[in-house]
Amino acid sequence: MDYDLALKTLGVAIPLGGIIYTWFATRQKDVDEALKTVSSRLDTGSKRMDQHDLEIQALQQTVASLPAKEDMHRLELTMSDIGGEIKAIAAHIGAQRDVMRRLETVVTRHEDHLLDKGKGK
Incomplete structure (x- = not known):
């Protein structure tokens, strides 16, 4: 067992x-x-x-x-100054353009006067 x-x-x-x-x-x-x-x-x-x-x-x-905030502010001020200078230059150029138009008118009158004298002879 x-x-x-x-x-x-x-x-x-x-x-x-x-x-x-x-x-x-x-x-x-x-x-x-x-x-x-x-x-x-x-x-x-x-x-x-x-x-x-x-x-x-x-x-x-x-x-x-x-760039820092101050740099951007300086850049903004500089761009504003440049914008003002460009406006001044534009005004100056406008005045120069007016002078040139007057001179062109005078020269044209002289040319016309001289050309008319040549035809009358």
Whole structure:
């Protein structure tokens, strides 16, 4: 009987050991796959964060090189001064244009007078 009990115990223990071994072996594979997935996602996230960091640095450099509020105000005042000077130049050129028209009229009269004298002879 002892032999029969040992055989029955082995008959139960061997499949039970196989179940336990299979459970641990598959569990380890599942954990390894999950860790690979998590590791892959972490690597992707790390690369994206590095890219974002580079973009933020580029934006900071761009913003640092932009003109300040005072610079823009000075530029606005300078442009206003230039506008005033252009108006003064335009007025001066208008006056010069009027003088040139009068001179052209005088020269035309002289030419006409000289041409008429030549025809009358």
